[in-house]
Amino acid sequence: xxxxxxxxxxxxxxxxxxxxxxxxxxxxxxxxxxxxxxxxxxxxxxxxxxxxxxxxxxxxxxxxxxxxxxxxxxxxxxxxxxxxxxxxxxxxxxxxxxxxxxxxxxxxxxxxxxxxxxxxxxxxxxxxxxxxxxxxxxxxxxxxxxxxxxxxxxxxxxxxxxxxxxxxxxxxxxxxxxxxxxxxxxxxxxxxxxxxxxxxxxxxxxxxxxxxxxxxxxxxxxxxxxxxxxxxxxxxxxxxxxxxxxxxxxxxxxxxxxxxxxxxxxxxxxxxxxxxxxxxxxxxxxxxxxxxxxxxxxxxxxxxxxxxxxxxxxxxxxxxxxx
DNA sequence: TACCAGGTGGAGT
DNA sequence: ACTCCACATGGT
Numbered sequence: 417x418x419x420x421x422x423x424x425x426x427x428x429x430x431x432x433x434x435x436x437x438x439x440x441x442x443x444x445x446x447x448x449x450x451x452x453x454x455x456x457x458x459x460x461x462x463x464x465x466x467x468x469x470x471x472x473x474x475x476x477x478x479x480x481x482x483x484x485x486x487x488x489x490x491x492x493x494x495x496x497x498x499x500x501x502x503x504x505x506x507x508x509x510x511x512x513x514x515x516x517x518x519x520x521x522x523x524x525x526x527x528x529x530x531x532x533x534x535x536x537x538x539x540x541x542x543x544x545x546x547x548x549x550x551x552x553x554x555x556x557x558x559x560x561x562x563x564x565x566x567x568x569x570x571x572x573x574x575x576x577x578x579x580x581x582x583x584x585x586x587x588x589x590x591x592x593x594x595x596x597x598x599x600x601x602x603x604x605x606x607x608x609x610x611x612x613x614x615x616x617x618x619x620x621x622x623x624x625x626x627x628x629x630x631x632x633x634x635x636x637x638x639x640x641x642x643x644x645x646x647x648x649x650x651x652x653x654x655x656x657x658x659x660x661x662x663x664x665x666x667x668x669x670x671x672x673x674x675x676x677x678x679x680x681x682x683x684x685x686x687x688x689x690x691x692x693x694x695x696x697x698x699x700x701x702x703x704x705x706x707x708x709x710x711x712x713x714x715x716x717x718x719x720x721x722x723x724x725x726x727x728x729x730x731x732x733x734x735x736x737x738x739x
Numbered sequence: 740t741a742c743c744a745g746g747t748g749g750a751g752t
Numbered sequence: 753a754c755t756c757c758a759c760a761t762g763g764t
Contacts, residue, residue, distance in 0.1 A: 549746095689744090
């Protein structure tokens with residue numbers, strides 16, 4: 417299987433996509449489990465899936481599974497990437513770009529940017545790790561948590577063997593067959609909250625979590641003591657889900673909004689981090705506003721899809737640094 | 740070397 | 753209610 421010619425499957429026409437939009441969607445702070453490979457393909461993990469994505473101007477977006485394909489895989493990928501959402505060429509009618517010149521500029525810079533639909537539990541884990549950390553470091557924490565405390569995927573090879581040569585050792589476990597000396601790779605899912613409850617805080621700290629280890633341990637214990645909490649919270653409307661999330665240790669308004677938006681699909685959530693404070697100062701004149709006030713402004717000004725607007729502003733601000 | 744990173748919780752006004 | 757600060761660690 418490992419020396420088989422890879423077969424790329426088309427995901428169909430995706431208007432106005434760019435490689436920058438795809439990078440921003442996969443690796444711009446929504447998810448922490450997508451890795452750009454030297455051959456310009458993306459390797460990503462979510463739930464019990466691993467997939468590779470490839471974009472080019474001529475052939476648009478293609479993918480290949482890395483586990484045996486089943487009928488549900490492509491549908492799950494399309495749902496995860498929100499390919500069926502209604503944005504066309506970035507100028508979604510859901511957002512007030514007609515009357516907001518800065519928003520329009522951001523949307524034109526990242527056409528077709530979308531909000532991922534990630535599994536709830538792993539979104540919660542990712543953003544519990546996110547406090548005062550850079551995205552590259554959060555990705556490293558996720559990789560370590562998966563490798564040390566997650567469940568290995570059943571298969572041991574990738575369809576594209578060239579990628580295997582350069583995978584960071586922190587992402588996978590490599591063994592060599594005794595006779596042929598061919599490498600075999602093990603890849604790992606993130607630990608579930610049930611699995612995390614069995615891990616000591618000391619072991620968590622060893623995954624470079626720092627003070628966040630206490631929050632993750634506390635959250636794992638809370639969920640273990642409240643069976644069905646995840647499933648129930650996933651059924652709640654935005655305000656109630658956010659309130660429930662904020663009862664967890666280490667989850668305040670910002671992380672609750674990130675989890676509500678990226679993990680529960682609540683499009684009106686408007687997470688406010690340090691970048692968003694800067695953006696709203698510079699671009700909207702909100703000097704001296706508290707994060708809570710900025711979040712309220714965002715939901716009112718941008719409306720039902722405030723979360724998508726927030727992601728455009730976030731992408732723009734990071735791309736333009738101090739300027 | 741400082742300063743910053745997709746913050747939160749607790750203590751002291 | 754608001755301000756200040758500890759909390760760990762690595763990137764720039």
